[in-house]
Amino acid sequence: MLTRLQLPPTSLSSSPLKPSQQLSHLPTTSDSGLLFRQKLFHLQDLNVNPHKALHVNPDFRSTPLSSLLSLESFFLSLGLSRPALGRLLDMHPILLTSDIHADIQPIIDFLLLEVGIPSRDIPKSITRCPRLLVSDVIHQLRPTFDFLRELGFVGNNRINCQTTLLLVSSVERTFKPKIEYLNSLGFSDEEVENMVVRSPGLLTFSVDNNLIPKVEFFREEMKRDLEELKRFPQYFSFSLEKKIKPRHRALVEHGFKLPLSKMLKVSDGEFNARLIEMRLQLLERTT
Template sequence: MATVTASLHLQPLSSSLSSPPPPSPSSRPLYLKFQTSHRENLRYLSSLGVIPQNPKLAPPVENLPAVLSAVNFLKSKGISDEDFPRLVYLCPQLFSPAFSISETNPVFDFLAGELGASAAESRGLIVNCPGLLLSDVEYCLRPTLVYLKELGVKNLKRGSKMNAHVLNTRVEKLRAKVRFLKSIGFGHVEAARVCVRVPAIFGYSVEDNLRPKFEFMVYDMERELVELKEFPQYFGFSLGKRIKPRHWHLKKMGVRVSLSRMLMWGDQKFYSKWKP
């Protein structure tokens, strides 16, 4: 106790009478500095749409470094502020503390190197299909790219939704579409040509989409395979909303036109051309 009293008596009298100077930033309590930083981080991440604006729904304090690391990494790769809400919605794993964002480096290297995509094109592919970042380059992306090139599909680096999802499709699923086309009478070269002209075909289910359309064309529309070879875009139209209604309308009118003329026209032009 005597030691404490002595230390107090060492201070000049003036210091006890005047107001103490404000503490320097370095001498402020650390917990205040941490709380301010935490609030700023929450505000920043919520402004990007990475975390909810409601503080009660914010992730635990210990998870924020991983989230911030993911955001900074993706921004360094060309991801824009406005892209984050979509990335979080479609691929929340990217911002999980259990996931190391650096694991996506091989995908970025693949897009830039093997695919030849620019930073803007890579961004377009990733934003359209964030799952690309979780794909394995060796077992998924590279074999798929090789197979698509063998078929003759080009411009895959363009950042479209279709390209992004096709690149993120396993080779076996792509081959299934080619096998289906060959099973209904297309040669291999012809099937490859269809895939080049209508790459969206890779995203369609054989049993739920392609086969019902083919069977309706053959059995209900009574059309030949040669018409499908001339207009493979037929597979890209909705069976229930476009193909069937227009076919039955033309049949009722006693009119028969090519598949392209039947399907390519807009509703106004089509139904005004063949009025009941």
């Protein structure tokens, strides 16, 4: 079992140099055991679990430390912080043996040049959706992006660092079932497109666990017109049990009704203050 490694004073982990500078200060030892320990220590310094890394990506065992430092230097040059890089590599150890120019740079170029994400937002995009870096541009990212553009994710509604999660989703298994369900409620293709562009999460929510229960509550207990969902598709992003039900029942208890946006978008404090205000207005009208 690997334990916390104790390396000699010449180890890279104690070096104040940046990764790019460390490349020119690599130890010249030929002791393969020491080199391996230095590599694992550097993983630990990045807060990457060496056990997991070697289990998921056994090829990393034969990868030189210089490759890891080059990879680290590349990601830091993009604007990724060292803690964020550590989380990324720990989540996807397969990246430890990736080729920067053949595997990673094409993904960065795709995000910059095709999706149109500004370079300053690349670190946010990667941090929000690490799976981007282990996805294939030709077979996954570009076809999904083309589908999203057809839905209306263009111009001011284009994919941004907050919605890059959509790019790694499956069109057939993730997107289409949601679109088909919304169509089955009577919404036209154009109406569905407008809804998902306004609330992209609709494309990722579970039909069985999210959409159906919320529609049933909306229709059967709230007794509202589905037209409201066209105007406020963000309804589906709120918790049914923690927000939608209690707020609806609080309104019913007092005989009030609010548009969905005013009912759900405000904080609990603002919602309660609104209830008090409405009660006071009612009292004024009846006195």
